[in-house]
Amino acid sequence: MNPEEIITSGNLEMYVCxxxxxxxxxxxxxxxxxxxxxxxxxxxxxxxxxxxxxxxAPPVQExxxxxxxxxxxNASNKTEDPKVRSLNWPAITGWAAAILFMGGIMWMLKxxxxxxxxxxxxxxxxxxLREEKSKAESQLAENNxxxxxxxxxxxxxxxxxxxxxxxxxxxxxxxxNKSENIAYIDTKGLPTPPRGKVYQVWSLKMEPLTPTSxxxxxxxxxxxxxxxxxxxFPDAEAFGITLEPEGGSExxxxxxxxxxxxxxx
Numbered sequence: 001m002n003p004e005e006i007i008t009s010g011n012l013e014m015y016v017c018x019x020x021x022x023x024x025x026x027x028x029x030x031x032x033x034x035x036x037x038x039x040x041x042x043x044x045x046x047x048x049x050x051x052x053x054x055x056x057a058p059p060v061q062e063x064x065x066x067x068x069x070x071x072x073x074n075a076s077n078k079t080e081d082p083k084v085r086s087l088n089w090p091a092i093t094g095w096a097a098a099i100l101f102m103g104g105i106m107w108m109l110k111x112x113x114x115x116x117x118x119x120x121x122x123x124x125x126x127x128x129l130r131e132e133k134s135k136a137e138s139q140l141a142e143n144n145x146x147x148x149x150x151x152x153x154x155x156x157x158x159x160x161x162x163x164x165x166x167x168x169x170x171x172x173x174x175x176x177n178k179s180e181n182i183a184y185i186d187t188k189g190l191p192t193p194p195r196g197k198v199y200q201v202w203s204l205k206m207e208p209l210t211p212t213s214x215x216x217x218x219x220x221x222x223x224x225x226x227x228x229x230x231x232x233f234p235d236a237e238a239f240g241i242t243l244e245p246e247g248g249s250e251x252x253x254x255x256x257x258x259x260x261x262x263x264x265x
Contacts, residue, residue: 017106160261203236
């Protein structure tokens, strides 16, 4: 924290009263050494508390804390020693009141500090909840969009069967809107790519064979679990999916062709 934040935090008052935890007290002591304004503020707090105590209690003259405690203990003794001078009970009572008053200040400062910590925790939890709510709403909107695609008469469904030589059990489904040049590809039928590899989608013209990359299957274009959206690709007579190195390839690796399907008009 900067000096202004330290001064307004309330920690300096608790430090002067000895109510700060050891780790926070060390931070305050370092700030006192590093920042003159913090040191000056501590001195003002000490002077204010001392003035407050002196206002509440009469002067004690030369009596110190040891004498006060000793006098209190002697007061419980029924046999009075005539050689012992009479106690200044108003002074003792005043200082006792001052001690209780300062203890009350320390307790209130600690309560305030605990409340501030609780508020910070609550604020953090609320922020996390808002982020989770926003994420859930965004996911719901994406799922609704995918659901509309599945129900729409504007999309034709095509199955891309697996390459018998590479992955005979693999398959993918394409939901194609030719008029708007949009395709949704369901990849749940594809095995998980190995580390360092990624699936790449191609639109194909058959004669002559002309592949054009539509893009990678990645989280950037994922619309739902296992469903990816592709736009602005050339008119296709077929779709193919290959396994490529991370980042993709300029031309398809035919030895890693996982699915291929012709689009009927």
